[in-house]
Amino acid sequence: MKRRELFTGLGQTSASACKPEIRRMANLIPNAQFRTQDNKDVRLYDDMIKGKQVMVMMMYATCETFCPVATKRMVELHHQALAHRMGKDLFIVNVSLKPEEDDPAALKAYAEAHGALLPGWTFLTGSQYDVDTLRYKFFSHDHIGIDTNIDMHAGSMKIINDPIGRWFHADTFASTRTLLEHIQWSDPPKSLAERLKDNRRLQQQIEREVDLYGYRKIA
């Protein structure tokens, strides 16, 4: 029933009077059929995104510029700080920009070469049409000259939190601290008590920094 809702006109019909319905992600992500590095057929939205917190990245196997760097960066981050969450409540989906070249075997080879065959990490290939739809709808810059350039999207990453209907940009070349903060920004909403606790922790961190480096010290 939920699936059907996705394909009917949404805004025009009067929605139920109770809670707002959040469907942004379903509108942005095509629910097309893709194939994983393990030769398994999946639906992009239903199987990979729906109800999850996912980092979506674009790459292609023969990419020599920024895809391997971005992949390496995420592997490092996985080992440093994310291993306890990956595959449980946090996932990575890499979508091939050149799906016609990249068959599942090629993707598996790429993943193996970069040590990215890790829990919760999926590489996808599909039809050119579906990949382009994803790019133009979700990774779009609203600029035709840029959006048609494949390298434009190589190595780019978005963090999706589907249950709260929100997505964030992230820069894979940022520091570990910044990247983790970006992932934390996209975490499901916390209770007020937890947020206050986080706030207290942040204040302690500020004060510690001032003590250590004097960087935030006041006049």
Added chain:
Amino acid sequence: MSELKVGGKKRGAKNTREDGGAQSLKVDRRTVVKGGVIAGAAAVIATKNTAAFAQESYPEDPPAPEGPVLCDPRPANSPPTTPFVDNLPIAAPATPTFLNPFPTRVANIGAGEAARDAHQAWQHFPPQVFYECVAAPSLHTFHSDLSPTYCWTFNGTYPAKTFLGYYGVPQLVRFRNNLPVDHATAGINEITVHLHNGHTPSESDGFAGDFFSTGLWKDNHYPNVYAGVDQYGGIGDPREAMRTFWFHDHRAEFTAPNNYLGLNGMFLLYDQKDPGHELASPGSLRLPNYFGLTDIPLQLHAILFCPTANGRNEAYNTGAVPGQVDKWIVNGKIQPKFTVRRRKYRFRILNTGMVKEWNLSLIGSDGQQKPMTVVAVDANFVEQPFDISNRNLLIPVASRYDVIIDFSQFAAGTSVYLREAQAQFVGVATPDPAPGLKIENVAMRFDVIEREPWFPPDTPPIANHLIDMPPAIVPDDYFEWHFTFDGSPRRFRINGEVFDHNRIDHAVLKGSSEEWVIANDVIAGNWTHPVHIHFEEGRIMSRSHTNRDASGNILSVDNVPLLPEELGRRDIYRVPGQDRLVIRLRFRDFVGRYLIHCHNMNHEDNFMMVRWDIVETVEELVQKRREIDERRMMAGLPPQYGNGKKNGRLV
């Protein structure tokens, strides 16, 4: 029962609830009222706020409307609206209040204040006037023909109420976040409020990474001093005065949607030169200056509305993209009308963005362009006022222009139109209001009438020389900012990097001055960036444009003459592709984290923003600059300092 003396009138405090704490609150209340009187807001305090003083701790939260109905697919255009139905609303002055718990220098974490550094200017400029500003959802009707629209507002009004302050009267605004946890807007329920472009210590400056979530609050301390406190003592150098500010949410990645939803408002500062009244007084320029009567803020905005759903006309939720918005909005109304008397008026025009640049002109009922006199650009008075009479006034995002229109040149009973060069969607067949003027281009209408006896008489002619500029800046150091669109993934970058709130890209020494180059390296005609630098006003020294052939070889570098509006001090620098601006700035009084970014809000949300720091000591400066270069070399980027260019002479 205590009595409150306000604006010369005695007024019995009516609310019985204040009995208990009345005695202990008495002193503070009087201080607050005094500050308010100075700020010229006396009339409003007198009429409105005896009740607000008596409230226990916080004003009641406005009743939260249900979240917006998602608007999808994108409508081809907004619903039709009849022009000139609504009167121009003017955001009333914000009213001072009591804050409980009382503000503290160090963040009051236990009471729910967001983490921050301790207030730098607390001892020297303790706050005297206190405000509370609650960010919460509410409904606003943009036109009588439309249903209400779900907005995020400060204190429930769209646009937010205007802060009227006075130089030398430090104030403190408590921003509370009551935005919904569960919502379907494109915005995010985390805010950090930037006062654009106040001389504000870093912890109150609304740094993009300092946002706080629903349920928390944060005190922004505005010392309301001129730059140069350390140099000149007192409250600084009066020549550095800035007057027309605005405040807006600055949350990294979500500035555009949060502003589109309505989280912004205006903030005016007065001093002797511009005292908030028009009577003869020492040093006063005697410009039209009665807020709301003859001194009118005009906040320009653009929205795409959806057809009615659930009894509402929602704003299309990603309407920040240019070319999608199709209704021009002035002070929260579509094509409003405003009755003016035959005398001079001052309009403080602000472009609240997110992306659209405005090209304004004044058209008389004969279809001819009429003069507008520009007296201030980006909060700073210009040395010599100049007329806009044969070209459009180009207003980049976040820029403010104070213009004076003399309506005595028009006959009573006629109308004058504010024309925007880009056409909007009207949808109601309307004859041309003036020969050659299409209704789609009209942003608002002025209806001229004779001045009634009660209305303030006209002000004297505008002086030819408004201000003396601060002394010329001799730079201690030199730095270049290159705005590009490159790399892979292709991104908006500044000096090869995208925004990271934990990373420093330039360090400057407190008390020093620098010459900065702002260069837009994209192909000419591709992207124009309205660059904004926090904290300090700069003076443009020169502008040049590089002409290239198709393969990118330089053909010539032309010096571009500066427009009259670029001769004074600015905080928004409009830089088209292949343009290169040389500006000079001074960094005084406060230290901390500040930003330079493109104020096209879509670009800044896509990380076209970097952090630079003002530091206290030379050791810290050297250390930070070394760290910056080491990190850049690790990332395969050229170092910024000591690389043969002039950069970083200090080190």
